[in-house]
Amino acid sequence: MTSVPRTAVIVGAGIVGAACADALATSGVAVRVVERERPGTAGATAAGMGHILVLDDSPAQIALTKLGRELWDARADRWPTRVERHVCGTLWVAADDEELAGARQRAEVYERWGVASRVVDADELRLLEPNLRGGLAGGLLVPGDSVVYPPNAARVLLDAAVSAGAAVVERAPVTAVGDGWAELADGTRLEADVVVVAAGIATPRLVPGSGLSIVPKKGHLAITDRYPGFVRHQLVELGYLKSAHGAVRQSVAFNIQPRPNGQMLLGSSRQLDDDDPRVDRCILAAMVARGIDYLPRLAALSVLRTWVGFRPATPDNLPVVGPLADRPGLWVATGHEGVGITTSLATARLVADRLCGREPPIDPGPYDTSRLREASTHA
Amino acid sequence: MADASPMRADVIVVGAGPAGLAAAHAAATDGARVVVVDENPETGGQIWRASHRAPHPRARALLAQLERDGVTTLRGTTVFDAVPPGSLRAVDAGGHSVALEAPAIVLATGATELLLPFPGWTLPGVFGAGGLQAMVKGGLDVAGRRVLLAGSGPLLLAVAAALRRSGARIVALVEQADRRAVRRLAGTLWNRPAKLGQAAALSVRLCGVPRHHATWPVRAHAGGDGWLRAVTLRGADGSETTLDVDLLGVGFGLAPATRLAQLLGCELDGDRVATDDLLRTSVPGVHCAGEAAGIGGVDCALVEGAIAGHSAARRDDLALRARRRLRRERGFAAALADAFALRPELRELPTSDTVVCRCEDVAYGALADHRDAHDAKLATRCGMGPCQGRICGPALRFLRDWAADRVRPPLVPVPMAALRETLATTDSTP
Ligand SMILES: Cc1cc2nc3c(=O)[nH]c(=O)nc-3n(C[C@H](O)[C@H](O)[C@H](O)COP(=O)(O)OP(=O)(O)OC[C@H]3O[C@@H](n4cnc5c(N)ncnc54)[C@H](O)[C@@H]3O)c2cc1C
Numbered sequence: 078m079t080s081v082p083r084t085a086v087i088v089g090a091g092i093v094g095a096a097c098a099d100a101l102a103t104s105g106v107a108v109r110v111v112e113r114e115r116p117g118t119a120g121a122t123a124a125g126m127g128h129i130l131v132l133d134d135s136p137a138q139i140a141l142t143k144l145g146r147e148l149w150d151a152r153a154d155r156w157p158t159r160v161e162r163h164v165c166g167t168l169w170v171a172a173d174d175e176e177l178a179g180a181r182q183r184a185e186v187y188e189r190w191g192v193a194s195r196v197v198d199a200d201e202l203r204l205l206e207p208n209l210r211g212g213l214a215g216g217l218l219v220p221g222d223s224v225v226y227p228p229n230a231a232r233v234l235l236d237a238a239v240s241a242g243a244a245v246v247e248r249a250p251v252t253a254v255g256d257g258w259a260e261l262a263d264g265t266r267l268e269a270d271v272v273v274v275a276a277g278i279a280t281p282r283l284v285p286g287s288g289l290s291i292v293p294k295k296g297h298l299a300i301t302d303r304y305p306g307f308v309r310h311q312l313v314e315l316g317y318l319k320s321a322h323g324a325v326r327q328s329v330a331f332n333i334q335p336r337p338n339g340q341m342l343l344g345s346s347r348q349l350d351d352d353d354p355r356v357d358r359c360i361l362a363a364m365v366a367r368g369i370d371y372l373p374r375l376a377a378l379s380v381l382r383t384w385v386g387f388r389p390a391t392p393d394n395l396p397v398v399g400p401l402a403d404r405p406g407l408w409v410a411t412g413h414e415g416v417g418i419t420t421s422l423a424t425a426r427l428v429a430d431r432l433c434g435r436e437p438p439i440d441p442g443p444y445d446t447s448r449l450r451e452a453s454t455h456a
Numbered sequence: 457m458a459d460a461s462p463m464r465a466d467v468i469v470v471g472a473g474p475a476g477l478a479a480a481h482a483a484a485t486d487g488a489r490v491v492v493v494d495e496n497p498e499t500g501g502q503i504w505r506a507s508h509r510a511p512h513p514r515a516r517a518l519l520a521q522l523e524r525d526g527v528t529t530l531r532g533t534t535v536f537d538a539v540p541p542g543s544l545r546a547v548d549a550g551g552h553s554v555a556l557e558a559p560a561i562v563l564a565t566g567a568t569e570l571l572l573p574f575p576g577w578t579l580p581g582v583f584g585a586g587g588l589q590a591m592v593k594g595g596l597d598v599a600g601r602r603v604l605l606a607g608s609g610p611l612l613l614a615v616a617a618a619l620r621r622s623g624a625r626i627v628a629l630v631e632q633a634d635r636r637a638v639r640r641l642a643g644t645l646w647n648r649p650a651k652l653g654q655a656a657a658l659s660v661r662l663c664g665v666p667r668h669h670a671t672w673p674v675r676a677h678a679g680g681d682g683w684l685r686a687v688t689l690r691g692a693d694g695s696e697t698t699l700d701v702d703l704l705g706v707g708f709g710l711a712p713a714t715r716l717a718q719l720l721g722c723e724l725d726g727d728r729v730a731t732d733d734l735l736r737t738s739v740p741g742v743h744c745a746g747e748a749a750g751i752g753g754v755d756c757a758l759v760e761g762a763i764a765g766h767s768a769a770r771r772d773d774l775a776l777r778a779r780r781r782l783r784r785e786r787g788f789a790a791a792l793a794d795a796f797a798l799r800p801e802l803r804e805l806p807t808s809d810t811v812v813c814r815c816e817d818v819a820y821g822a823l824a825d826h827r828d829a830h831d832a833k834l835a836t837r838c839g840m841g842p843c844q845g846r847i848c849g850p851a852l853r854f855l856r857d858w859a860a861d862r863v864r865p866p867l868v869p870v871p872m873a874a875l876r877e878t879l880a881t882t883d884s885t886p
């Protein structure tokens with residue numbers, strides 16, 4: 078498919094499918110979205126945290142998260158209150174001098190990329206977040222990061238797509254996809270110039286033989302009752318990236334998010350090779366212990382609920398966005414791991430620009446599907 | 457971090473109401489080491505919990521037996537998490553975590569009152585009927601107050617009688633079911649002298665109280681001080697009347713308390729925990745008795761407790777023998793459910809701006825576009841608050857046919873530290 082598509086089918090209405098629907102529909106493409114459940118109520122989007130952040134573990138990751146954050150900001154006036162968008166900034170917490178040195182390096186990286194950030198010392202850290210334990214070395218403040226409520230953000234994006242002419246089919250599992258077609262469980266066959274599979278962790282099953290490797294990375298969250306002002310920024314330990322992208326089978330890291338209503342979401346945990354949707358009490362306990370270690374007074378605050386979600390993870394921690402080999406009418410957009418809320422809008426932008434023949438704002442190469450072919454020829 | 461090792465027993469009973477106490481007694485007489493856990497500072501459950509008067513004689517007898525049986529009772533201890541087959545976590549009144557382990561557990565968690573939202577139901581002065589009774593037992597002075605009791609089921613009668621004894625003026629007793637259906641139920645009592653006696657005693661104690669059938673509350677009105685002032689009732693014939701009152705006790709029957717069972721993975725049968733002949737649930741080692749296994753009243757709860765207690769102690773022979781008494785009780789329970797079935801008009805009680813979820817302040821109209829509890833919750837926060845849908849869940853089951861959303865730990869809000877303790881008390885790491 079070389080010309081601009083007139084029609085598109087999007088499989089999955091998580092945040093990525095919803096964002097793609099919006100970007101394509103507003104580009105004039107006739108979009109149909111097919112979702113197994115209901116938009117934004119299933120998958121990682123219904124279970125995740127909604128921290129919009131610039132993450133610096135690789136140049137390609139920075140480029141995509143930065144573009145993602147810019148696009149969230151660009152719609153600032155258009156997010157209704159139910160998206161609960163709140164620019165609280167991220168405060169990366171350094172436990173010791175080694176981590177503080179790491180914070181300084183990150184500040185330099187952010188500066189090169191034009192992302193505002195500032196190293197804070199131990200005293201300022203205490204002022205910014207009085208409930209953090211004593212003896213911490215300092216931190217890195219990234220004031221432009223924000224938080225949102227992902228399930229409603231996905232709906233709002235989908236509503237925007239519908240206003241631009243898109244149609245949504247709910248509670249309709251797609252059973253098979255191919256070059257320019259998708260088949261539903263009830264036998265309906267949908268044809269379109271392009272099919273974009275944004276089905277999160279379910280994507281590989283729909284495109285067997287494509288070389289796409291996505292594994293679910295299980296994560297736990299706990300939500301507290303309302304304690305306005307207990308923390309003011311999204312607080313993340315600087316060791317987080319090690320935990321997030323290390324090769325270990327399970328890890329926890331301190332990560333807490335203030336919601337606009339005073340509730341707090343406590344994360345985070347990562348487990349590979351575990352697709353059990355039940356709460357794992359041991360890893361939950363380890364995660365909670367980590368939280369209390371950083372915020373001792375958290376111990377006495379009430380928890381209302383805990384749950385798990387599965388991040389769609391790729392071997393190189395970058396999403397996979399583009400057409401599958403020899404099937405120009407079959408695209409995938411998935412593999413966003415723990416930053417898919419942040420990068421959903423950037424992904425959608427790449428998809429729409431590439432399909433509509435526009436120059437994307439960043440190089441789409443690092444996220445392209447071509448690396449699947451390389452991986453399979455090297456294997 | 458407290459490195460408490462779990463308290464071990466042969467049978468753990470959750471709930472110290474009639475069902476739980478009977479289960480504990482049965483299991484203990486079979487030689488099992490039994491621990492009973494109840495969130496309240498006192499044992500006895502909804503019906504027998506200490507009142508300002510002397511404890512109920514049946515409760516007193518059962519409790520004395522338990523003491524002789526050597527049963528351990530943990531009061532003020534709330535189970536907030538459970539992993540099958542028999543690993544439970546609880547918090548005590550001080551917020552400390554308690555771990556319990558046993559190869560068999562009996563869930564005797566009772567029921568909660570079904571509260572249906574209608575305009576004004578959140579006003580101060582409006583209470584659940586059972587809640588109002590509990591407050592009076594706890595010392596609330598209702599002498600001379602004008603009290604209206606409305607909703608459905610025999611609980612209203614019991615509450616009316618108790619409140620009257622405490623000096624309240626019962627303005628009216630308003631039952632949504634038809635008089636005919638209720639009469640028919642009374643007719644089935646001829647072979648149940650005990651129940652007939654209770655019913656007769658209640659009628660005597662309620663003598664002179666205006667009784668309305670096929671009538672229900674549609675609106676509660678506030679006075680200048682914001683407190684409840686009057687309640688408008690509607691009859692099945694469409695007529696409306698407004699009564700001046702000081703207090704409204706309202707309840708539309710009972711809903712089985714199934715959340716702990718759900719957390720353990722037990723299957724439900726409609727709104728109750730599914731059980732077999734020996735009151736085993738779908739999860740091996742987990743038994744269920746009393747209202748949680750189906751609303752049946754105190755006699756049914758006692759029989760079921762005995763069956764579940766014996767079967768949890770692996771005395772299926774004794775359990776089967778106790779079962780013979782169950783058929784009659786179940787028959788009565790079915791007749792009761794039939795007589796007090798909620799009429800479909802009650803689905804129209806909430807208007808679009810009536811608050812349904814009190815924790816999160818969600819109006820009924822906000823749920824209009826949603827098709828199930830999970831979906832509505834994610835979009836509107838309905839059921840996301842501290843009560844996690846304990847109140848609005850059963851109401852929405854009736855109003856919208858919505859099944860309860862998934863249950864996740866903790867069952868009740870607990871201090872963060874209680875979740876951390878799990879680490880110290882779980883011996884197997886994956
Ligand atoms: C605990 C946790 C915390 C997180 N925190 C953050 C954070 O702070 N910031 C951030 O940016 N990201 C975060 N994430 C990551 C983010 O949530 C995900 O990357 C993102 O939601 C992925 O979106 P998606 O649309 O690709 O997938 P999903 O949300 O999983 O959506 C896929 C959709 O496809 C549908 N589907 C599947 N199969 C089919 C089929 N056969 N037919 C039709 N439909 C189908 C599903 O029902 C689902 O709705 C977190 C994730 C977790 C689990």
Ligand SMILES: Cc1cc2nc3c(=O)[nH]c(=O)nc-3n(C[C@H](O)[C@H](O)[C@H](O)COP(=O)(O)OP(=O)(O)OC[C@H]3O[C@@H](n4cnc5c(N)ncnc54)[C@H](O)[C@@H]3O)c2cc1C
Pocket residue numbers: 470471472473474475476493494495496500501502503533534535536564565566567568569585586587589611614615710713716745746747748752753754757867
């Ligand atoms: C509000 C209310 C008032 C009632 N008043 C009357 C009345 O006046 N007269 C009458 O005949 N019948 C009354 N009933 C009905 C009566 O309770 C039942 O018929 C019967 O006694 C139920 O026995 P049970 O053992 O199944 O449950 P219950 O007596 O309800 O006992 C269950 C116990 O388990 C405890 N529990 C539940 N979950 C947990 C947990 N996670 N951790 C620890 N403890 C837990 C509860 O607090 C409760 O003490 C009332 C019911 C309710 C809900």
